[in-house]
Amino acid sequence: MNNAIKKVLIRPVENMQILSYQEAQQLCDGNDHGLNELLRRCALAVLNTGAKEDNGLALLEAHPDFRVNVNVKGRGIQLEIENAPANAFVDGEMIVGLQEHLSAVIRDLLYAKNEIIDNPEFDLESSFGITNAIFHLARNANLMCIDRDPNIVVCWGGHSISLEEYKYTKHVGYELGLRRFDICTGCGPGAMKGPMKGAVLGHGKQRHKGARFIGLTEPGIIAAEAPNAIVTELAILPDIEKRLEAFMRLGHGIIIFPGGAGTMEEILYLLSVLLHPQNMDVPIPVILTSSGNHKGYFEAVLEFIENALGEEARQKLTFIHDNPSRVAQLIKKGVQDVRFHRKETSDAYFYNWNLYIPFELQKPFKPTHEGIAQLKLHKNQPPHKLASELRQVFSAIVAGNVKSDGIKQIEEKGPFQIHGDPEIMTRIDNLLKTFVAQRRMKLGTENYVPCYNIITENKGA
Incomplete structure (x- = not known):
């Protein structure tokens, strides 16, 4: 070495x-x-x-x-x-x-x-028990600020992005910084670093003191997305499910930049929560945004969502192309709605207790060949449940691409075999091919070797 x-x-x-x-x-x-x-x-x-x-x-x-x-x-x-x-x-x-x-x-x-x-x-076999545990983990990491109005914007997106896309994430971050928003990301490089770096300049121009740059990670992904140097408040959650829930409990608005399979996993997790009947009245502004010639990522994602999960799922997401100030303005309005709702329902500004996250989304999911083969990938179920099943597909792909345990599984047993409804399988296959063509599947990979096989024939799902 x-x-x-x-x-x-x-x-x-x-x-x-x-x-x-x-x-x-x-x-x-x-x-x-x-x-x-x-x-x-x-x-x-x-x-x-x-x-x-x-x-x-x-x-x-x-x-x-x-x-x-x-x-x-x-x-x-x-x-x-x-x-x-x-x-x-x-x-x-x-x-x-x-x-x-x-x-x-x-x-x-x-x-x-x-x-x-x-x-x-701590009862980690119940939904409330897990939510309570995440609260204690976040509090122990000093992530709770009781004297602030809602102002944490979560930014998701790929760690492997082009220079043009990175500059755009910085520009969006700058606009957020001018509006004195704190930034929370997965703490890695790329779209997780850019908004923080841009916000530093925006906060500086506003002479905003005490700005927060929160990074949430977990042991399985930290090697792929090591904390960037701008993060001032780092928290390591025990697994990806607790990390995802922490984003939604602590954040007040979400901006998503283009990424790869990991970003798609986050979008599907988000939709599985937002589409649940018990969350219909809980406001969480979500904006997808891209720059320049990179509109194709979200066009493919939104087409997939609309066809697989329906128009209601598509309406949960606002897409804005190449307009950083508009993104920040809409997030500001959305966060104001969040503040009003929290006040009306007597919910904490610093932790979204009212949001309902079902237990099946909270249980740690460890991708295995056996588990992936048993996923229920068909439309004969509520959209929020299908979104949850689809999220596990992309979780497995992330594991097979970048996590040490997942990579070992692929080396030992070969690619994950993904079965389901032929139409859904075809759409997943097309979406993944788009990611590969755009070189979004794995950092620095020109000839990507898939860690999965999409089985498009009907297997009786």
């Missing part, structure tokens, strides 16, 4: 210096119930911020000698890091923002395991 720092000693920031011997042992423990391997993966991703890589397995293989040991000292804990990426240091000192992110990793891994997952007081 080139350009590695052989050994460095780091003290975590703030309260993460104060850990018990038991917590330190958990972070060093490499067995099935320990946290060391999870810490190693997340820490490597954080310290590798800025690298042009979206393959979690490749990142681990490129740094086989990277190690993190946790030692308890009289004045707190000390991290002993071996073979760390050199780009995380300046003149031998770790970059402060990355040190903060590393401390957030330790905080969230320990809290999730000890206070949530292994705590019998």
Whole structure:
């Protein structure tokens, strides 16, 4: 491995210096119930911020000698890091923002395991129990601000985008910053970094103090979308489902830029929530926006949604092409509606308790060949349920493209076999071919090899 720092000693920031011997042992423990391997993966991703890589397995293989040991000292804990990426240091000192992110990793891994997952007081087998757990995770990460009106705009989109698209995300972020919005993203590069970078300038022009740049991630995806350097508040949720729910509970409006399979997964998750009958009166402004010659992504997505899920699903999404100020204006109006609704229903501004998310959307979904083959991909069900099933298709594709566990599955068992209604299968196939043609499936891949097979013949679904 080139350009590695052989050994460095780091003290975590703030309260993460104060850990018990038991917590330190958990972070060093490499067995099935320990946290060391999870810490190693997340820490490597954080310290590798800025690298042009979206393959979690490749990142681990490129740094086989990277190690993190946790030692308890009289004045707190000390991290002993071996073979760390050199780009995380300046003149031998770790970059402060990355040190903060590393401390957030330790905080969230320990809290999730000890206070949530292994705590019998939290019922993770019920819908309310999971929502309550996410609240506690977010509060422990200091993501709750009780003295602010609703102003968090969630931005989704691809981490592998063109320079023109990246500049457009910055322009939208700039318009949001001029309107003093805080930004929340999946914390990675591309469409997750651009809005934050643009908002920095907008906030600066408005002399807006205390701006927030929130990044939400999870261990399975962090290697593909390592936290960018602008993120000031990082939270690592235990799995993708809790991460997605956290976006919807904490955010007040959503802007979606072009992406790939991961962005499509987010859109389908969003629709499976918004289309549920119990959420018909809950306002959440959602805007899809693209720039220049990149209109084709959302044209294909919206065509798929309208044909697979119906006109009602299409109406939940507003599409604006190449108009950053209009995007920000509509989000501002939508967030004002959110504030009015929260006030009228006595719901918290900082956490959307009223939103109903069914348990089947909250359960962690681990893509397996057996599970994918059993998905109910047919129209003989309510649109919100079909959206949920379709979301799992794209979750599997993301896993097979970039997550280390998913990549291993594909290597061992071959591509996922996706069956269902012939019409829906044909439309999924066409949509995925569009993503491949636009080179949106995997960062830096010219000849993409699919991790899936779409079976278009009728299998009795």
